Amino acid sequence: MSLTLRLAFHPRLHNVVRNFVTSCSKGAADTVVVPKSSGTPLIIEDKWKDDTGAVEDREAWVETLDNSTDSTQRGLIHLNPRIFASYPRLDVIHENVVWQNKSRMVNYAHTKHRSEVRGGGKKPWPQKGTGRSRHGSIRSPLWKGGGVVHGPRAFTTHFYMLPYHKRVRGLISTLSAKFAQDDIKIVENLDMPSDEAGYLEQLCEDRYWGPSVLFVDESDIMPRNITLATDTLGHMNLMPVYGLNVYSMLKHTTLVLTVGATRLVEEKLLYNLDRPDGRSLLTRFRK
Amino acid sequence: MASRGTEKALSLLRRLPRVELHNLKPNPGAHKNKTRGRGIHGGKTHGAGSKGSGQRQNFMRLGYETGNNPFYLRFPCQNYYKGHHLKLSYVPLCMGQLQKLIDTNRLRTDIPIDVSQLIYTGLFNVKPLEKEGGFMLQDDGMDHFCATLNLEVQWASESTISAVERNGGVITTAYYDPMSLEAAVDPIRFFKRGKAIPRRMLPPQNLIEYYTDPKNRGYLADPKLVAQERFNLAQKYGYQLPDPRESPHRHMLLEKKDPRQIFYGLEPGWVVSLPDSVILKPTDPELKEHYLS
Numbered sequence: 001m002s003l004t005l006r007l008a009f010h011p012r013l014h015n016v017v018r019n020f021v022t023s024c025s026k027g028a029a030d031t032v033v034v035p036k037s038s039g040t041p042l043i044i045e046d047k048w049k050d051d052t053g054a055v056e057d058r059e060a061w062v063e064t065l066d067n068s069t070d071s072t073q074r075g076l077i078h079l080n081p082r083i084f085a086s087y088p089r090l091d092v093i094h095e096n097v098v099w100q101n102k103s104r105m106v107n108y109a110h111t112k113h114r115s116e117v118r119g120g121g122k123k124p125w126p127q128k129g130t131g132r133s134r135h136g137s138i139r140s141p142l143w144k145g146g147g148v149v150h151g152p153r154a155f156t157t158h159f160y161m162l163p164y165h166k167r168v169r170g171l172i173s174t175l176s177a178k179f180a181q182d183d184i185k186i187v188e189n190l191d192m193p194s195d196e197a198g199y200l201e202q203l204c205e206d207r208y209w210g211p212s213v214l215f216v217d218e219s220d221i222m223p224r225n226i227t228l229a230t231d232t233l234g235h236m237n238l239m240p241v242y243g244l245n246v247y248s249m250l251k252h253t254t255l256v257l258t259v260g261a262t263r264l265v266e267e268k269l270l271y272n273l274d275r276p277d278g279r280s281l282l283t284r285f286r287k
Numbered sequence: 288m289a290s291r292g293t294e295k296a297l298s299l300l301r302r303l304p305r306v307e308l309h310n311l312k313p314n315p316g317a318h319k320n321k322t323r324g325r326g327i328h329g330g331k332t333h334g335a336g337s338k339g340s341g342q343r344q345n346f347m348r349l350g351y352e353t354g355n356n357p358f359y360l361r362f363p364c365q366n367y368y369k370g371h372h373l374k375l376s377y378v379p380l381c382m383g384q385l386q387k388l389i390d391t392n393r394l395r396t397d398i399p400i401d402v403s404q405l406i407y408t409g410l411f412n413v414k415p416l417e418k419e420g421g422f423m424l425q426d427d428g429m430d431h432f433c434a435t436l437n438l439e440v441q442w443a444s445e446s447t448i449s450a451v452e453r454n455g456g457v458i459t460t461a462y463y464d465p466m467s468l469e470a471a472v473d474p475i476r477f478f479k480r481g482k483a484i485p486r487r488m489l490p491p492q493n494l495i496e497y498y499t500d501p502k503n504r505g506y507l508a509d510p511k512l513v514a515q516e517r518f519n520l521a522q523k524y525g526y527q528l529p530d531p532r533e534s535p536h537r538h539m540l541l542e543k544k545d546p547r548q549i550f551y552g553l554e555p556g557w558v559v560s561l562p563d564s565v566i567l568k569p570t571d572p573e574l575k576e577h578y579l580s
Binding site: 055056085086087088090091093094095097174176177178180181182183247250251253276277278279280 | 292296300306307308312317
């Protein structure tokens with residue numbers, strides 16, 4: 001890690017423990033390769049650690065999008081198991097996906113009922129004496145070309161609100177499921193040396209990311225190079241933390257979070273798991 | 288949430304295909320179609336059954352037993368329900384729970400605790416319209432209780448009273464009529480209505496006895512008799528009664544509501560305007576006379 005880069009991203013990281021030598025290798029058989037970078041390796045500790053959970057703390061490599069250095073791994077990050085190793089409720093994930101799809105769906109199908117179809121005001125033939133069946137209008141639903149009973153009426157929205165805690169649960173389940181399947185990657189930031197799409201595509205291919213990749217950063221102002229590189233790529237997208245949602249996470253094969261975004265996601269979701277006014281959110285949403 | 292089952296599910300997921308939009312589905316049996324099909328697709332009778340009241344929609348009246356002498360006529364005297372329109376139910380508040388609220392900083396102990404404070408923790412709901420009269424202090428977890436409080440509840444037993452007083456606290460049982468309780472449960476909603484704070488009504492006839500009894504620390508009891516009963520209870524349960532007048536928090540401990548008062552620091556007849564942050568007090572002598580307790 002070059003000196004300038006280290007200085008650039010050092011103040012943004014919390015609880016950085018340096019001089020990391022022990023606890024890196026566990027036994028002789030499976031030694032963990034320590035990333036060989038010019039700077040000291042770093043461990044980013046869990047900020048909201050609690051020892052109550054039976055699930056072990058999760059760890060992930062902190063990588064970099066800079067391919068020019070000798071090692072792409074910068075260190076290790078501890079992830080909160082309540083967010084990244086909680087029970088993967090696939091049914092709740094499904095409910096979230098259905099909700100996201102339906103809430104933006106508007107049905108434009110439209111049919112006319114008997115009063116809206118043109119004509120049909122006059123009684124087609126007298127009630128009695130013709131020998132024909134009784135009819136009052138040629139636009140009755142019984143007639144060909146008549147109105148439609150209980151047909152679809154535009155514009156029907158399918159909008160509804162999923163209960164608040166299910167939405168929180170859906171995000172946590174998706175993050176946990178994706179992390180368990182090695183589809184979440186942590187990077188220190190989204191800085192790249194090149195602004196070409198080919199560079200990013202090659203980088204993702206080398207690391208077995210993708211084919212579709214979602215990059216998530218803290219804020220919605222992204223670094224210039226990655227913005228230009230992903231501009232022409234439909235399958236690599238950028239998203240701020242406030243836009244993170246279940247559908248987009250599943251739509252993309254790999255989710256790439258920056259360290260800042262990871263901590264922000266953890267903070268927001270942990271707050272929602274334990275928020276004191278959780279009861280007030282149970283009230284039904286009204287349009 | 289976190290358990291060995293979680294670890295197992297996550298390790299299982301590592302060996303399964305990637306969770307994607309196309310392989311998600313709801314739990315089996317979770318989805319049930321609410322509507323029947325139309326026309327020939329709705330089943331033989333569209334769910335109405337054949338013959339009888341199900342088909343004809345003439346539902347039997349409540350309590351009718353198709354020709355039998357109905358229960359309510361066979362046993363006309365059900366004393367359990369006698370005076371049900373006068374009876375109140377209370378929201379249970381366990382002493383252990385109260386201690387937990389204090390330990391987790393959900394409840395402040397430097398101010399007197401009443402219905403509004405308890406509701407403000409966000410863990411309780413009192414519904415005066417459903418004949419709930421407030422909070423009933425229960426002795427579960429009493430051994431862990433160690434806070435010094437000025438507590439006002441609507442019902443308390445002898446043992447819970449002793450637990451509060453043993454720790455140097457003060458407890459009062461007070462009655463709130465439904466209108467006052469509605470205001471005390473959600474003060475902000477009440478203030479937004481822009482109405483004058485009502486006078487708290489006196490308890491109904493069946494509750495007068497409870498709230499005038501010094502043994503229950505009733506708010507209508509003679510303070511001298513209450514002091515005597517505090518001493519008697521300490522003798523009975525065998526503890527040294529701490530004197531709240533010598534406590535460093537004596538101002539908080541000795542603060543007491545007027546029997547007509549709903550909120551601490553606000554008198555009946557006042558109007559609280561939240562947008563202007565102003566309290567309007569009546570000036571008309573007739574109004575003053577009306578709101579005087």
